[in-house]
Amino acid sequence: MDILAQLVERFVNYRSSLYSDSILDDQFTELLKLQDESNPDFVVEVASLFFQDAEKIINNIASALKQGPVDFKQIDANVHQLKGSSSSIGAGRVKNTCVAFRAYCESQSFEGCLRCLQQVRHECTLLKSKLDMLFMLEQQILTAGGSIPPIK
Amino acid sequence: MGIDAGMWKLAGSSSSSSTCRRFHASSLGGSSGEVKALVVDDSRINQMLHHKLLDNLGVENLVVCNGKEAVDIHVSGKQFDLILMDIDMPVMNGIEATRKLRDMGIRSVITGISSHTLDHVKQEFIAAGIDEYHEKPLTSAKLLSILNKIKHKD
Numbered sequence: 001m002d003i004l005a006q007l008v009e010r011f012v013n014y015r016s017s018l019y020s021d022s023i024l025d026d027q028f029t030e031l032l033k034l035q036d037e038s039n040p041d042f043v044v045e046v047a048s049l050f051f052q053d054a055e056k057i058i059n060n061i062a063s064a065l066k067q068g069p070v071d072f073k074q075i076d077a078n079v080h081q082l083k084g085s086s087s088s089i090g091a092g093r094v095k096n097t098c099v100a101f102r103a104y105c106e107s108q109s110f111e112g113c114l115r116c117l118q119q120v121r122h123e124c125t126l127l128k129s130k131l132d133m134l135f136m137l138e139q140q141i142l143t144a145g146g147s148i149p150p151i152k
Numbered sequence: 153m154g155i156d157a158g159m160w161k162l163a164g165s166s167s168s169s170s171t172c173r174r175f176h177a178s179s180l181g182g183s184s185g186e187v188k189a190l191v192v193d194d195s196r197i198n199q200m201l202h203h204k205l206l207d208n209l210g211v212e213n214l215v216v217c218n219g220k221e222a223v224d225i226h227v228s229g230k231q232f233d234l235i236l237m238d239i240d241m242p243v244m245n246g247i248e249a250t251r252k253l254r255d256m257g258i259r260s261v262i263t264g265i266s267s268h269t270l271d272h273v274k275q276e277f278i279a280a281g282i283d284e285y286h287e288k289p290l291t292s293a294k295l296l297s298i299l300n301k302i303k304h305k306d
Contacts, residue, residue: 030291034204042204049197080240084267085197088289 004146011137028090057082076105094123189213192222193238219249239266247280254281
């Protein structure tokens with residue numbers, strides 16, 4: 001197998017694993033469909049925006065949890081925002097964590113919210129490292145003169 | 153935590169809000185070329201997503217950050233065939249903006265786009281005057297069905 005074929009195989013397997021592990025869902029595929037020659041960095045740009053927003057939201061939530069009394073409504077509003085943006089980019093596990101998080105906000109569980117904050121932070125960090133790798137593998141293929149195989 | 157990415161390209165005038173960008177897209181001559189759309193959403197990600205969705209379908213579109221800007225743009229005389237309206241926005245939310253636009257006599261198709269799943273919120277949005285409601289995220293398929301309805305309405 002030549003080097004390009006190896007790179008493509010590695011990329012395809014890696015990308016599949018992100019879906020099978022629910023790190024990405026079908027909405028990410030929708031983003032990929034939107035990317036074209038007029039906007040070749042569309043997915044990277046959207047992902048970048050997501051991580052910028054996620055960082056702010058997570059910091060807001062962390063601050064809110066340090067204050068007394070805890071404003072669970074405010075935290076819920078932040079989580080709702082994060083759920084929305086994670087849903088828009090296809091970040092499946094982040095979105096699911098937000099769903100659980102909102103339930104703890106509704107029940108005003110401080111411990112539950114704290115655990116979910118840690119979990120959502122972990123999922124965002126994981127997503128970032130996975131997407132970094134995905135984009136790097138993609139770039140390797142393009143540099144080697146290949147093209148990115150579409151998702152089946 | 154941020155990924156190092158290229159600059160987000162702006163294709164229009166900037167607003168006073170530091171988080172608001174305006175996109176203008178001229179028709180690409182596609183099958184939806186005659187339709188003009190307004191995206192009303194405070195989320196930068198959804199602004200970008202909906203703008204690109206519309207752009208790829210050849211729909212001329214403008215993006216604003218909140219309900220007040222949506223109302224103001226109509227007061228300035230601009231008209232749209234389709235308005236994609238989010239609910240939760242600062243300054244003026246989507247429900248209030250929809251109500252105001254209908255009170256102004258605006259008959260554009262207003263599609264409510266939100267991640268709210270609560271029935272009472274949806275009902276309030278419908279009562280304000282939206283033509284239909286879609287849960288986020290908006291996909292190409294959903295948008296095409298909305299645009300087809302507009303064409304058949306014409």
